[in-house]
Amino acid sequence: MDSGHGKRRMNVEGDRISDLPDDLIHKILSFIDIRDAIGTSVLSSRWRFIWTSKPYLNFSSENFDKLSKFSEFVTHVLSRRNNLSEEIMAQKLLPELGVLLELEKNIIKINRARLELGEAQVENYKQNAKMNPKFYGNMAQIKDVWANLDLQLQRRKEQASLIMSKLQLIESLLTKLPASNRAKIQLYFSSMCVEADIVISQIADCMRIECDLNQILSSVCFHVLATTLEPSS
Numbered sequence: 001m002d003s004g005h006g007k008r009r010m011n012v013e014g015d016r017i018s019d020l021p022d023d024l025i026h027k028i029l030s031f032i033d034i035r036d037a038i039g040t041s042v043l044s045s046r047w048r049f050i051w052t053s054k055p056y057l058n059f060s061s062e063n064f065d066k067l068s069k070f071s072e073f074v075t076h077v078l079s080r081r082n083n084l085s086e087e088i089m090a091q092k093l094l095p096e097l098g099v100l101l102e103l104e105k106n107i108i109k110i111n112r113a114r115l116e117l118g119e120a121q122v123e124n125y126k127q128n129a130k131m132n133p134k135f136y137g138n139m140a141q142i143k144d145v146w147a148n149l150d151l152q153l154q155r156r157k158e159q160a161s162l163i164m165s166k167l168q169l170i171e172s173l174l175t176k177l178p179a180s181n182r183a184k185i186q187l188y189f190s191s192m193c194v195e196a197d198i199v200i201s202q203i204a205d206c207m208r209i210e211c212d213l214n215q216i217l218s219s220v221c222f223h224v225l226a227t228t229l230e231p232s233s
Helices: 002-018 022-029 034-042 067-120 122-131 139-175 179-228
Strands: none
Touching: 067 139, 067 179, 139 179
């Protein structure tokens, strides 16, 4: 009974330590040798990479009989720390990219519905232009049509650029990783590339439809403007 109670108490205490913020764990690790700090990475997934984000590393040559061995150890630790840091960043960016792509898919659905409605309203726009030529048949209205298009295209361009920028950053991180580390997340990255290609293609389709509709609306305005200014017989 006591043994079981002791194990439960140790588990609770262990969870409490793991729940501490990173800066406090870094403070705890600062009191132990770097090799022991690295050894904590086997405790749990929470501790796996925590030592790589320490703001400082404590190296001591006391336990090395040769300076060359100590130098090799330092080089190995720094190299591993950099690789793990880049792997952590890539693993963090990939889910963020996934959320961004899903958000953009929903926005595309809304835009497509709006564009389909716009196609259905073109005839109404033409009829309204005939009924109210003074409102539709002027350059101010034509400029408003194109100004609205510019805002829509700029937003979609920014979204496509954001997606490509995140992919480029992840790509740069993966190229710095050893092949064994890179292989762990290559499949995830590849699937994100496929998703990004689909989403950006859909963004481009929406932009083309938007341009086509805009051209139709502005052509109506130009036609009304031209006929309105004709001298009456």
